[in-house]
Structure formats: C-alpha cells, structure tokens
Amino acid sequence: MITVKGLTKRYARTLAVDHISFEVQKGQIVGFLGPNGAGKTTTMRILTCFLPPTDGASNVAGFDVLEQPLEVKKRIGYLPETPPLYPEMEVREYLTFVGRLKGMSGSSLAARVGEVSERCAIADVSSKLLGKLSKGYRQRVGLAQAIIHNPPVLILDEPTAGLDPKQINETRELIRSLAGDHTIILSTHILPEVEQTCQQVIIINKGKLVATDSVHNLQNRARGAESVVIEVEGRDSALDAKTVQHRLETVSGVSRVVFKETLNNRSSFEVESLQDRSIRGDLARAVVESGWNLNELRPTAMSLEEIFLQLTGAEQAGAAAPPPVEAVAQGRES
Numbered sequence: 001m002i003t004v005k006g007l008t009k010r011y012a013r014t015l016a017v018d019h020i021s022f023e024v025q026k027g028q029i030v031g032f033l034g035p036n037g038a039g040k041t042t043t044m045r046i047l048t049c050f051l052p053p054t055d056g057a058s059n060v061a062g063f064d065v066l067e068q069p070l071e072v073k074k075r076i077g078y079l080p081e082t083p084p085l086y087p088e089m090e091v092r093e094y095l096t097f098v099g100r101l102k103g104m105s106g107s108s109l110a111a112r113v114g115e116v117s118e119r120c121a122i123a124d125v126s127s128k129l130l131g132k133l134s135k136g137y138r139q140r141v142g143l144a145q146a147i148i149h150n151p152p153v154l155i156l157d158e159p160t161a162g163l164d165p166k167q168i169n170e171t172r173e174l175i176r177s178l179a180g181d182h183t184i185i186l187s188t189h190i191l192p193e194v195e196q197t198c199q200q201v202i203i204i205n206k207g208k209l210v211a212t213d214s215v216h217n218l219q220n221r222a223r224g225a226e227s228v229v230i231e232v233e234g235r236d237s238a239l240d241a242k243t244v245q246h247r248l249e250t251v252s253g254v255s256r257v258v259f260k261e262t263l264n265n266r267s268s269f270e271v272e273s274l275q276d277r278s279i280r281g282d283l284a285r286a287v288v289e290s291g292w293n294l295n296e297l298r299p300t301a302m303s304l305e306e307i308f309l310q311l312t313g314a315e316q317a318g319a320a321a322p323p324p325v326e327a328v329a330q331g332r333e334s
C-alpha cells in the first residue's frame with residue numbers, strides 16, 4: 001500500500017531523512033518511531049505531498065507521490081503535528097469545508113460529516129467553535145477531518161501528543177477501530193504507544209532507518225541471549241533463596257541470576273543465558289533434581305524500549321525515554 005525507496009530530504013544544512021526505504025502492507029497499523037528530530041514529520045510531509053523529497057521515490061496506493069500528487073492526496077488522510085483548525089469556525093462547518101476541498105458535496109457530504117462526528121466522538125460539540133475546544137476534542141476533530149473522504153491510507157503525526165492518559169486511551173481505541181479498512185502510519189516518540197497500538201514498527205534515528213519489523217519479531221530478534229523468569233517452591237522444608245540462587249548460577253550456560261522475591265515458600269529469579277545458549281532444560285532439571293518444585297519457567301518479554309536503546313545506541317537514552325505520564329497530562333494540556 002505504501003512503498004518508500006531511498007527517500008532523502010536535505011534542508012539547507014540538515015540531512016533530515018537519509019536514504020530510507022520501507023513498505024507498508026494494506027490494513028496494517030504501522031508505528032513510525034524515533035526520538036525528536038529523527039525525521040518522522042519530514043517523511044510524513046513527503047508522503048502526503050506537502051514537501052518534495054531531495055531524492056528517492058515513494059508510492060502510495062499505487063500512485064507516485066511526485067508524479068501524481070492529486071491522486072495520492074485523494075487516497076490519504078493526514079493528521080499533521082498541529083492540525084490547521086480555524087478557531088472561528090464551528091466543528092460541523094469546518095468538517096463540511098474540508099469535505100468540499102476533498103471534492104464532496106450535498107447530502108452525501110452532510111451524511112458523512114455526521115458519520116465521522118459519531119465515529120470520532122465529537123458529535124456533541126458540532127456547533128462549538130474550534131477555538132473553544134479542549135485539546136482532546138481538537139485532536140479528534142483533526143482525526144475526523146483526516147478520514148472525512150474515507151481514504152484508504154491514514155498518516156497520523158503524533159496523534160496522541162499532548163493528550164492526558166484518558167484521552168490517549170480513547171484516541172488509541174479510535175485508531176485501532178480504523179484499522180482494517182485503513183492502512184495507517186502513525187508517528188510517535190513514545191515507545192509504549194507502538195507496543196500498544198501497532199503490529200509493525202519502523203524505527204528511525206537521525207534520519208536513518210534503524211529497523212523495520214513486526215513488534216513480535218523485533219522482540220525476538222533483539223534477544224541474542226535467553227532471558228527467563230523462574231519460580232521455585234520448597235517441597236518439604238523451607239526454601240532458602242540463597243541456596244536456590246547458587247544452584248541456578250552453576251547451571252551450564254547461565255550468565256546471571258537476579259533474585260526477585262520470596263513469597264509463601266516460593267522464590268522467583270530472572271535468569272539470563274550466555275549468548276546463543278539455551279538454558280531452560282538444564283534449569284528445570286537442576287531445580288527438580290535439587291528436590292524443589294518448578295512452578296514457573298517462562299521467557300521474559302523484552303520491551304521495545306530496551307530494543308530501541310539497543311538499536312539506536314545508549315546516547316539516545318534521554319531522547320528516547322517516554323515522558324512521565326504526569327508531564328504529558330499537566331504540561332501540555334491547554
């Protein structure tokens with residue numbers, strides 16, 4: 001549905017997007033992830049025909065972005081970083097205005113304005129002035145204008161930025177409900193966003209593509225060493241966590257054992273293997289042969305955050321860390 005090849009954008013002195021290529025399949029929600037300044041907005045503006053690339057080609061829904069921009073625009077709904085809302089317009093009036101720009105008219109336009117207002121939960125403010133809306137409502141009006149012409153492709157630039165946690169959840173739900181009939185690229189610098197909303201991730205850093213894969217594969221791929229959580233229970237006598245830890249540490253292939261907790265004669269540990277060693281069988285045997293019960297043995301999921309840091313290098317740690325929820329809620333809500 002979307003193909004990008006060798007896309008490059010140079011501003012006067014900044015190489016904002018550096019030869020990136022990726023593909024997005026129909027019906028997918030793809031997270032476009034990267035710290036601030038990575039080149040996300042620039043890429044999205046190129047895909048939506050608002051900005052010419054310096055080099056490279058992109059194709060959306062079968063049309064070349066440079067050669068057939070009108071065809072591309074018809075098939076794309078775009079939520080820019082700051083949606084262009086006219087403060088003195090009413091919501092319904094604005095959506096009707098945008099619909100006309102997209103070539104719609106008459107009763108079908110009126111019906112569609114009603115539909116998207118329902119879908120984006122803004123029907124109750126349809127005669128309010130845009131300038132009087134809260135940030136959450138403004139963002140949903142931004143989404144409503146993006147889908148007004150029912151485009152197959154949606155490009156959403158940081159759709160949850162500046163929203164409070166409740167609004168973030170509502171927006172995520174809305175975006176998920178749009179998947180299926182729509183192919184969606186959403187950009188974000190907040191990692192959990194991608195884990196919770198997207199099937200596929202494209203990670204960029206300093207204009208370069210760092211990785212593109214499914215969330216699932218990324219998590220597997222980044223893990224060269226095995227990491228498991230193990231819970232051991234004392235059978236006849238009280239369990240001594242230290243003894244268990246020492247026993248686990250002597251299992252072949254184990255590089256590290258971290259004690260987590262002891263509760264009701266059960267102790268749990270996180271165990272990491274040496275690179276490319278499989279340790280689960282030996283761990284299980286060691287526990288049982290020592291006369292303990294093996295209650296649980298499961299792989300720990302690697303968070304996208306860890307993967308991201310691994311892929312982009314530790315120097316990005318500051319930029320990549322998601323802001324605390326409170327900061328999002330209080331700092332940017334207007």
Ligand SMILES: Nc1ncnc2c1ncn2[C@@H]1O[C@H](COP(=O)(O)OP(=O)(O)O)[C@@H](O)[C@H]1O
Pocket residue numbers: 011012014015016034035036037038039040041042043
């Ligand atoms: N209009 C512009 N003129 C010059 N430099 C720009 C312009 N827009 C963005 N940049 C630079 O390009 C880089 C990528 O920016 P952007 O695409 O906005 O990143 P992101 O959306 O990932 O935060 C940044 O270094 C930014 O400062």
Ligand SMILES: [Mg+2]
Pocket residue numbers: 040041042081157
């Ligand atoms: Mg941006």
